[in-house]
Amino acid sequence: MPKVSEQHREQRRRQILDGARRAFGRHGYAGATVPVLEQEIGLSRGAIFSYYPSKLDLFTALADDARAREGDLWLEQGFEGVVRRVAEQEPEWIGVHAEAVRMLRSDPELRARWASLAGGGAQQRLVERYCDLQAAGEIRSDVPVDSILRFLGVLVDGLVTQRSAGFPLDVEGTVELVRAALQPK
Amino acid sequence: MPKVSEQHREQRRRQILDGARRAFGRHGYAGATVPVLEQEIGLSRGAIFSYYPSKLDLFTALADDARAREGDLWLEQGFEGVVRRVAEQEPEWIGVHAEAVRMLRSDPELRARWASLAGGGAQQRLVERYCDLQAAGEIRSDVPVDSILRFLGVLVDGLVTQRSAGFPLDVEGTVELVRAALQPK
Numbered sequence: 001m002p003k004v005s006e007q008h009r010e011q012r013r014r015q016i017l018d019g020a021r022r023a024f025g026r027h028g029y030a031g032a033t034v035p036v037l038e039q040e041i042g043l044s045r046g047a048i049f050s051y052y053p054s055k056l057d058l059f060t061a062l063a064d065d066a067r068a069r070e071g072d073l074w075l076e077q078g079f080e081g082v083v084r085r086v087a088e089q090e091p092e093w094i095g096v097h098a099e100a101v102r103m104l105r106s107d108p109e110l111r112a113r114w115a116s117l118a119g120g121g122a123q124q125r126l127v128e129r130y131c132d133l134q135a136a137g138e139i140r141s142d143v144p145v146d147s148i149l150r151f152l153g154v155l156v157d158g159l160v161t162q163r164s165a166g167f168p169l170d171v172e173g174t175v176e177l178v179r180a181a182l183q184p185k
Numbered sequence: 186m187p188k189v190s191e192q193h194r195e196q197r198r199r200q201i202l203d204g205a206r207r208a209f210g211r212h213g214y215a216g217a218t219v220p221v222l223e224q225e226i227g228l229s230r231g232a233i234f235s236y237y238p239s240k241l242d243l244f245t246a247l248a249d250d251a252r253a254r255e256g257d258l259w260l261e262q263g264f265e266g267v268v269r270r271v272a273e274q275e276p277e278w279i280g281v282h283a284e285a286v287r288m289l290r291s292d293p294e295l296r297a298r299w300a301s302l303a304g305g306g307a308q309q310r311l312v313e314r315y316c317d318l319q320a321a322g323e324i325r326s327d328v329p330v331d332s333i334l335r336f337l338g339v340l341v342d343g344l345v346t347q348r349s350a351g352f353p354l355d356v357e358g359t360v361e362l363v364r365a366a367l368q369p370k
Contacts (some may be wrong), residue, residue, distance in 0.1 A: 098290065102283060104350035111351045140365070147358030154359065158343025165289040166296045173332030174339065180325070181366035 009051075016041050016051055020062050025096045029059060029103060060110070063100050064117045070156075071122020075129060079152055080175050086159045087169040098164045101157075139182040148182060194236075201226050201236055205247050210281045214244060214288060245295070248285050249302045255341075256307020260314060264337055265360045271344045272354040283349045286342075324367040333367065 019041030023032040026040075032055070034045050041048060052058035074082050104111050130145040139148070155178065159169055204226030208217040211225075217240070219230050226233060237243035259267050289296050315330040324333070340363065344354055 098287060101346055101350045102287070105283065108351070143358060143361060147355050148362070150355045151359055151362045154340060154343035154347055154354075156343070157346040158339035158341070161286055161342040161346050162339055165286045166293070169339075170332050170335045173328060174336055176328060177332070177336045177366040180368065181362040183365065185365075 012043075012047070013051055016043065016048055016058070017062055017065050019043075020058050021096055024059060024062065024099055029099050056110070059100075059103075060113060060117070062096065063114065066096065067117070068122050071126060075122070075125055079178060082156060083159060083169070083171055083174055086156065086163055087171050097160050137184055140184045142185065151181070152178070197228075197232070198236055201228065201233055201243070202247055202250050205243050206281055209244060209247065209284055214284050241295070244285075244288075245298060245302070247281065248299065251281065252302070253307050256311060260307070260310055264363060267341060268344060268354070268356055268359055271341065271348055272356050282345050322369055325369045327370065336366070337363070
C-alpha cells in the first residue's frame with residue numbers, strides 16, 4: 001500500500017475516534033445513533049463502518065485508544081501526570097469512561113474482549129517500567145508489580161468516578177499518599 | 186406517638202429501602218417504575234409514597250442509607266472491612282452505586298442535595314475517628330484528615346467501579362498499600 005494512503009487511513013481513523021468520543025460522551029452508547037455519529041464525525045455511515053464494522057467495534061476501539069493514551073501519559077509523566085489529567089480533563093472523556101463501565105457490567109462478552117485488548121501495548125510497558133523502578137530501589141519491592149499497578153488502576157477509576165459525579169479532586173493529597181504507599185521500606 | 190407505631194414505621198421504612206435497593210440495582214433508576222417498586226417492596230404505591238413522597242426522594246434516602254451503613258462498617262471494622270465488603274458484596278448494591286454516580290453526573294440539584302446529606306452522621310464520626318488515630322500516633326499527622334478520608338473515599342469508589350465492571354479485587358495488596366500510605370513517618 002502506498003505511504004500516502006496509509007497516512008490518509010490513519011488520519012481518518014483519528015477523525016472517527018475523536019468524533020465518536022464526542023458522540024458517546026455527550027449522548028451515551030444508546031444515544032449515539034448512526035446519524036449522531038455521522039454528525040459528530042463528519043463522515044457518512046459507509047465511510048465510518050468501512051473502518052469499524054459495528055458500533056460496538058467502534059466503541060471498543062475508542063476504549064482501547066483511551067487506554068493507550070492514558071498509558072502513554074503515565075509512562076511520560078508518571079502517575080502524578082495521570083492524576084492531574086483526570087482532575088483537569090474535559091467532561092466528555094469522563095462520560096465515555098462511565099459508559100464503558102456500565103457496558104462492561106452488563107455484557108460479559110465485551111468484558112472478555114476488553115481484557116484481551118492491549119491498549120497499544122501500554123500495559124506491558126507499564127509493567128516493565130515498574131519492574132525497573134523496583135530494581136532501581138525507587139519503589140518498594142515487597143509488593144508485586146501486579147498489585148501496585150492494580151492499586152493505581154483502582155485509584156484512577158475512583159478519581160474518574162468522583163470527577164464524573166461532579167466532585168473536585170485533591171491532587172496534592174492523592175499524590176503524596178500514593179508516594180508514601182510505594183516508598184521503599 | 187406510641188412506641189409500637191414508631192417501631193412499625195421503622196420496620197416499614199427498612200422494608201421499603203431493602204425492596205427499593207433490589208429494584209434500582211436490577212432495573213436502574215428509569216427501569217424501576219412504580220409497578221416494579223411495588224412488586225419488589227411488596228407494598229402499594231400509596232404506602233410507599235406516604236414514606237417517600239417521590240421516586241427521587243426514595244432514591245436519595247437509599248443512597249444516604251447506603252452511606253450510613255458503609256460508615257458504620259468502616260467505624261466497626263476499619264477501612265479493611267470496607268474493602269472486604271466491596272470485594273464480597275452482592276452485585277445489586279453495586280448497581281445502585283453506579284446508578285447514583287450516573288445521576289449525580291447529570292443532575293446538579295441532586296449533587297447539592299447529596300452533598301448536604303449526613304449519612305446518619307457517619308462522615309462526622311469518621312472525621313473524629315481519624316483525628317483520634319492521628320492524635321494517638323497510629324496514622325500520619327503531616328497530611329490533613331480531610332485529605333486522608335478523600336483518598337480512602339476515592340479508593341472505595343475505584344474498587345466499586347472495578348467490581349461493577351466485573352473485575353476481581355486484590356484485597357491483600359490494597360490493604361497493605363493503604364497501610365503504608367497512612368503510616369506515621
